[in-house]
Amino acid sequence: MLPKSWRWLKDYAAASERLVIGLISGTSADGVDAALVKVVGDKPKRVETLAFTTLPYPAEIRKTVLEVSHDGDIETLCWLNFALGELFAEAALKVIEVANIDRKRVQLVGSHGQTVRHLPPNRNSFAIHSVSRVGTLQIASPAVIAMRTGIPVVSDFRAKDMAAGGQGAPLVPLVDWLLLRHPNKTRIALNIGGIANLTVLPAKAKVSDVLAFDTGPGNMLIDGAIRHFSGGVLNYDRDGEWARQGRVDKNLLHWLMSHPFLLQPPPKSTGREMFGEAFLREVIKRANSLGLTQNDTVATLTAFTAEIIADAIKRFVLPKFGQVDELIVSGGGANNPTLMAMLCERLPKVKIRRSDELGINADAKEAIAFAVLAHRTVMGLAGNVPSATGAKMPVILGSITLPR
Amino acid sequence: MLPKSWRWLKDYAAASERLVIGLISGTSADGVDAALVKVVGDKPKRVETLAFTTLPYPAEIRKTVLEVSHDGDIETLCWLNFALGELFAEAALKVIEVANIDRKRVQLVGSHGQTVRHLPPNRNSFAIHSVSRVGTLQIASPAVIAMRTGIPVVSDFRAKDMAAGGQGAPLVPLVDWLLLRHPNKTRIALNIGGIANLTVLPAKAKVSDVLAFDTGPGNMLIDGAIRHFSGGVLNYDRDGEWARQGRVDKNLLHWLMSHPFLLQPPPKSTGREMFGEAFLREVIKRANSLGLTQNDTVATLTAFTAEIIADAIKRFVLPKFGQVDELIVSGGGANNPTLMAMLCERLPKVKIRRSDELGINADAKEAIAFAVLAHRTVMGLAGNVPSATGAKMPVILGSITLPR
Numbered sequence: 001m002l003p004k005s006w007r008w009l010k011d012y013a014a015a016s017e018r019l020v021i022g023l024i025s026g027t028s029a030d031g032v033d034a035a036l037v038k039v040v041g042d043k044p045k046r047v048e049t050l051a052f053t054t055l056p057y058p059a060e061i062r063k064t065v066l067e068v069s070h071d072g073d074i075e076t077l078c079w080l081n082f083a084l085g086e087l088f089a090e091a092a093l094k095v096i097e098v099a100n101i102d103r104k105r106v107q108l109v110g111s112h113g114q115t116v117r118h119l120p121p122n123r124n125s126f127a128i129h130s131v132s133r134v135g136t137l138q139i140a141s142p143a144v145i146a147m148r149t150g151i152p153v154v155s156d157f158r159a160k161d162m163a164a165g166g167q168g169a170p171l172v173p174l175v176d177w178l179l180l181r182h183p184n185k186t187r188i189a190l191n192i193g194g195i196a197n198l199t200v201l202p203a204k205a206k207v208s209d210v211l212a213f214d215t216g217p218g219n220m221l222i223d224g225a226i227r228h229f230s231g232g233v234l235n236y237d238r239d240g241e242w243a244r245q246g247r248v249d250k251n252l253l254h255w256l257m258s259h260p261f262l263l264q265p266p267p268k269s270t271g272r273e274m275f276g277e278a279f280l281r282e283v284i285k286r287a288n289s290l291g292l293t294q295n296d297t298v299a300t301l302t303a304f305t306a307e308i309i310a311d312a313i314k315r316f317v318l319p320k321f322g323q324v325d326e327l328i329v330s331g332g333g334a335n336n337p338t339l340m341a342m343l344c345e346r347l348p349k350v351k352i353r354r355s356d357e358l359g360i361n362a363d364a365k366e367a368i369a370f371a372v373l374a375h376r377t378v379m380g381l382a383g384n385v386p387s388a389t390g391a392k393m394p395v396i397l398g399s400i401t402l403p404r
Numbered sequence: 405m406l407p408k409s410w411r412w413l414k415d416y417a418a419a420s421e422r423l424v425i426g427l428i429s430g431t432s433a434d435g436v437d438a439a440l441v442k443v444v445g446d447k448p449k450r451v452e453t454l455a456f457t458t459l460p461y462p463a464e465i466r467k468t469v470l471e472v473s474h475d476g477d478i479e480t481l482c483w484l485n486f487a488l489g490e491l492f493a494e495a496a497l498k499v500i501e502v503a504n505i506d507r508k509r510v511q512l513v514g515s516h517g518q519t520v521r522h523l524p525p526n527r528n529s530f531a532i533h534s535v536s537r538v539g540t541l542q543i544a545s546p547a548v549i550a551m552r553t554g555i556p557v558v559s560d561f562r563a564k565d566m567a568a569g570g571q572g573a574p575l576v577p578l579v580d581w582l583l584l585r586h587p588n589k590t591r592i593a594l595n596i597g598g599i600a601n602l603t604v605l606p607a608k609a610k611v612s613d614v615l616a617f618d619t620g621p622g623n624m625l626i627d628g629a630i631r632h633f634s635g636g637v638l639n640y641d642r643d644g645e646w647a648r649q650g651r652v653d654k655n656l657l658h659w660l661m662s663h664p665f666l667l668q669p670p671p672k673s674t675g676r677e678m679f680g681e682a683f684l685r686e687v688i689k690r691a692n693s694l695g696l697t698q699n700d701t702v703a704t705l706t707a708f709t710a711e712i713i714a715d716a717i718k719r720f721v722l723p724k725f726g727q728v729d730e731l732i733v734s735g736g737g738a739n740n741p742t743l744m745a746m747l748c749e750r751l752p753k754v755k756i757r758r759s760d761e762l763g764i765n766a767d768a769k770e771a772i773a774f775a776v777l778a779h780r781t782v783m784g785l786a787g788n789v790p791s792a793t794g795a796k797m798p799v800i801l802g803s804i805t806l807p808r
Contacts, residue, residue, distance in 0.1 A: 006783030
């Protein structure tokens with residue numbers, strides 16, 4: 001007989017639908033996104049988002065998260081792991097409240113945590129003293145989340161894929177495949193968060209047909225520039241207003257487009273290590289020496305995000321898949337009309353839709369994805385797509401922490 | 405029905421005995437201790453150690469572990485987590501080989517990992533910007549261990565106890581209680597690793613009767629001094645030879661005994677943060693100004709370890725429990741005859757025995773303990789002793805990672 005504390009696994013597997021919470025804070029480190037979803041079917045067949053909320057990080061915490069993401073000391077990381085655990089738990093309790101349901105009905109939490117370092121194999125394939133410098137670090141203690149919510153938690157999703165030789169990213173492709181593939185349309189699911197990534201879903205795709213990769217920075221550089229120019233008062237280019245009032249500078253864009261990451265063939269992943277503060281400082285230095293206004297700089301960075309997405313599609317997707325019918329956009333970038341217009345311009349033959357039109361809240365998509373991936377772990381199903389991450393095999397992602 | 409990947413939980417619970425591996429690298433960071441034990445009964449009733457081995461850290465890794473333990477950067481921590489995962493997996497495979505059994509017969513791994521930071525609540529009870537700076541960080545990625553061994557792994561044992569308000573240490577007391585309590589003798593289980601800790605087991609003790617705490621440095625300062633004096637050639641005082649040839653200096657010992665940690669009432673825990681490199685440098689500075697020889701300094705530090713253990717017993721144990729019949733010693737310090745003799749001198753009425761006499765390999769004890777604690781997690785049983793850690797309640801420790 002199964003020990004009492006593990007019987008929920010059996011109940012979970014036997015249910016036809018389950019309530020699951022997905023939690024994530026992205027590379028922009030604004031706060032914790034929490035989605036409460038109903039997961040229908042075992043694989044699952046579909047999900048319904050019952051509630052979505054964001055718990056903004058307190059300013060001091062956000063500052064500390066950004067610090068440990070590009071520098072910072074290990075002692076700070078140690079307590080921040082617990083402090084973020086508290087905030088992730090608070091976000092989970094908040095989304096339960098928003099949904100107005102009984103906490104006991106929620107069966108599982110999937111917590112991506114906050115990435116503070118991601119060292120995938122390809123950019124670190126050199127070995128020093130026969131140790132390869134590969135690893136990934138997402139914080140927000142699952143022990144704290146499980147204790148505070150009273151709900152089992154799946155966490156540390158990226159490590160297992162990397163232990164299997166993968167990049168540990170992107171992990172959303174499996175969820176894209178489950179929820180967005182189409183019997184006779186070739187679709188691309190595009191998420192524009194701090195980093196932008198896309199998942200190519202050919203018509204009638206099997207998992208092994210899926211191609212997915214990070215295209216490069218999404219909102220990361222735009223947000224960083226806005227924060228810099230506003231002296232930290234603004235965090236992002238609301239409605240793309242700054243970019244709309246600027247002029248795209250061909251010289252700066254040309255230099256940006258020469259970044260070697262863009263030519264690297266997929267699977268590939270990137271993060272704050274490559275396109276973080278140091279890179280932004282270099283961009284702003286060049287923009288200044290070219291005499292660009294602040295708006296011009298933001299406009300050019302916005303064009304850069306659009307251009308690398310379009311370029312990646314033309315370079316890596318169209319030659320292999322022939323045509324793309326629809327681009328399903330989610331993430332904060334979907335709320336930037338200037339960025340969306342620049343993307344349309346560059347991909348005139350592709351129908352661009354927000355994921356909301358297909359029942360997936362564009363702002364909630366990544367949180368929803370980690371609810372689905374946690375579900376997969378409990379169902380004993382693999383969560384990675386080897387063709388997307390480069391892993392040697394499909395693996396069951398994450399670790400499970402009991403509530404008490 | 406339980407998903408296929410989780411059926412082992414049911415088989416595990418139904419078995420009358422299971423083969424479990426315990427893995428730990430202590431604060432001295434010499435290498436990975438691996439014990440392969442047969443766990444008999446559900447609570448369990450007893451354990452038999454089938455094999456024990458230590459996989460020494462390569463010099464470069466050990467240096468890096470010590471670096472990140474008192475300073476170090478987060479990027480190094482990130483890849484070291486994976487690199488240690490590989491070494492912990494190697495240690496697990498090595499102990500299987502030593503035992504000469506089929507790998508498939510091993511049902512579970514309990515990995516303590518390598519502590520690099522431990523910030524328990526009491527020494528950090530101040531809050532900055534309403535964030536309490538509490539946390540703990542054990543590394544050696546369980547995803548890597550699980551993938552390489554093909555065995556489910558329980559890890560991150562300390563976090564849950566701390567999430568329940570505890571110190572996250574000591575965790576061995578529950579295992580002491582399970583395996584060493586006696587119907588009519590009051591026993592103390594003493595482990596002298598980098599840090600020394602003791603568990604008081606009154607005759608016929610219930611779990612709630614158990615008192616346990618860190619007494620302070622065990623071998624940490626002795627090892628550090630030997631390493632310093634030998635220019636890094638030696639790592640510990642083999643057979644207590646250095647100490648035996650020195651003279652204990654009363655002045656230095658008196659100053660050492662004035663450390664405020666010693667007066668702090670239990671439950672209490674400590675680590676490299678308090679008695680690490682910085683403290684050792686201060687000790688050596690004082691020893692020099694007092695004109696002590698190297699042997700005198702090592703002798704005095706050895707006496708310090710013995711004195712704080714005896715002092716803690718007299719101050720916190722005897723007044724509460726009346727008498728102590730036996731002191732069951734384990735850990736590297738049990739192999740130091742000078743230290744053992746100093747302890748005997750200071751506790752003339754207590755019978756001092758090595759844990760080996762009671763069937764528990766003194767060198768393997770902590771590794772055995774984490775095999776037992778992993779077993780408890782899978783059986784859905786609590787692993788902490790609230791009276792030892794200060795936690796608000798008993799909790800199921802750790803997180804489970806599946807092999808694929």
